[in-house]
Amino acid sequence: MSTIVRPAPSDRDPSAELRGPVVERDTWFYLNIALSLVAALVVAGLLYSLVNPGPLYRFWFRTFHHDLPFDIPYFRHFFTLPQVWSGVRLTFILAILAQTTGIVLGLLAALMRTSRIAVFRAVSTLYIWVFRGTPVLLQIIIVSDGISILLLSMDPDLSGAGWVSHLAILIGSNAFAAGYLALSLNEGAYMSEIVRAGIVSIDRGQMEAAKALGMTYPLAMRRIVLPQALKVIIPPTGNEFISMLKTTSLVSVAGLQELTLVSEQTFAHSFKVLEVLVAAGVFYLAMTTVLTVVQAQIERRLGERRADVRRNPFENLRRLFLGSADLRHAAPAALPPKEAR
Template sequence: MSPEPPGVSQVVVEATGSAPGPELRTVPLRHWGRVPLAIIVIAAIVALLYAVAVNRNIDWSIVAENFTSSAILKGVGVTIVLTVLSMLIGIVLGIAAEVMRSSSNPVFASVARGYIWIFRGTPVLVQLIFWYNLSLLFPTVGLTLPFLGEVWSVETNILITGFTAALLGLGLNEGAYMAEIVRAGLASIDRGQTEAALAVGMRKRQALSRIVLPQALRVIVPPTGNEVINMLKTTALVSIISGSDLLTTAQTISSRNFAVIELLIVASIWYLALTTVFNVGQWAFERRLARQNGARTADRSERGRT
C-alpha cells in the first residue's frame, strides 16, 4: 500500500516549523459617532423646514397662486430658451475657437487666444451690461457698400434688446469656457490616431470630425452637462438688464404686491425643478454614451480575435 499523503496541517508544520494558528476573523470598523451625527443633522433639517413652513411672514397662498401664473410660466420659458440658445452658441464657438487656436495659421491662433483671454478674464455680469449699453458706443448699426453708400441702418437700442444682449453676453462667454473643455477632450486622444488617419488619405478636417471628436465626446460630455446646469442658473443675472427671464418676472410681480420672499421661493422652486430635469437628462445621456462606447470596444475586440 502506498503511504497516505500528508494533510494540510502536516505540510504547514514541515514548511514553517510550527502549527497553523487559529482562523482570523474579520471585524468591521465601528463608526460610533455616525448614528448620533445623522440624527442631529436630520433633526436640524426638519426643524429648519418646520420653521419655514409655519413662519407667519410667509404667505404660502401667494406662492401657490403665482407658481403657475402665466407671467411666471412665460419667464420659465424665456429662461429655458436662453439656456438652450446660449449653450448652442457656446458649443459652436468653443469648437471653432479651439480649432482656430490649434491651427498652424498664426492669425487664426492669435484671434482664438485673444477671444478666450478676454471673455474668460472678465465677469459675465460686466459683459451683459456692456452689450445692453452698446448703443452708447454705437448709436446706430448699418451696412455701407462701396459706390452705394449706406444701404441699411437701424438704431442699436432697437436691435439690442434685453433678450439679445443676454444671448450675446451668455453665449460669447460660454464659448470661451467651452473652448477649454474641447481642448481637454481633444488632448485626451492619442495623437497617433490623427497621424494614422492622415496616413490613409484623410484630410485633417476629416480626421478631426470622424476620428478624434467622436472619441473626445467621452471627455467633453460630462463637463458640458455641468455647464448647461450652470448656464441655467447664470441666466438669473439677466435680471440686471431686464431680460424677461424667470427671476426678472418674479421681481416684477413682487414690486407690485410686495411679496418679495414669496416670489423668491417661487423662482427657487422652479430653478430646482429645471436643474433636476437637466441633471436627469445628463445622467441618461452619459449612460447611453457609455453603452455605445462599450459596444464599440467589444466589437473591435471581437474583430481583433477573428
C-alpha cells in the first residue's frame, strides 16, 4: 500500500506574499513603457526632421539662441553620392575576404598549436604572439610600406622581373591587397585562439574513440572534433566579423577608398564635417546591425539560445522590460515523491 504525503496547509495567504513584488515589478514595467514612448517620440521627431527640418531649426534657435550646426539637406544628400556606396561595397568585400582568410589561418595556427611537433607549436606561438601583441594600425603600415621593400631584396632574379618582385609591387601599389594581407594576418592570430578553445572544449575521449575506430588524426579532427567545436567557435567568430567590419576603417591610412576615407575626402571638400561623419556612422550601424541579426539566427540554429515560448504582445513587452521571470505564475511547490509504507 502506498500513500501520498502532501504538505500541511499554511495559514498564510500565498497571494499576499506575491502582492508586493508584483506591484513593484508592475511599477517598473509601466515606467519603462513611459520612457520608451518618450524615446519613440524623440526618434519620430528626428526622422520627421529629415523630411522637414524647419521645426527642429526653430526649436534649436529658441532654446540655445544659435543656429543648429547641422545641415540636414546635405546629410540626406550624402546617402545619394555614388562614391559613398562604392566605399560601402569595398568595405564589406574587404571585411568578408579578410575574415574568411583569417578563419583559415586561425584554423591552421590552432592545429599547429595543438600539434605534437615542437616546431609547429613554436611557429604558431610566435605568430600569435607577434600579431596579437602589436597594434593592427602598425601592422597595416608595415605591410603597405615595408613588406614590399623586404620582398624586393628577396627576389633571386636580379633584373626585378621575378614573381617576388611582382608580388612586392602589388602589395606596395595596391591598397586593397595591403589591407587584405594585414587584416587577414591579424585576424588569423585571434581566430587561432578561438578555434583552439573550441577544440580544447571537446573531451579527449572523443579523439581516443575515433582513433580506436581506425581514424587518422586529420580524419577524426574533421569528422568528430571540429563539428562539435562549432558551437563554441561560431558565437565569437560572429563578434570577430563585426569587429573586422569596423577595423577596415584603419586601411584608410594606406589609401584604400573605403567608407572612412571617402567620408574624410567628402567633408574636406564640403566642410560638412559633422553631417558626413554622422552619415558614415549610420552606414556602419546598419551593416553591424544586419550582421548581429544574422549571428543571432546562427546561434539559435546551433542551440546556443533557448527557444522562448511565444505569448501575447503584452506579455512579450513584460518579458522585454522585466526579464523572463514571472511572479504572477510562480510554480507551486513540488510534491514529495511517493513512499511505500
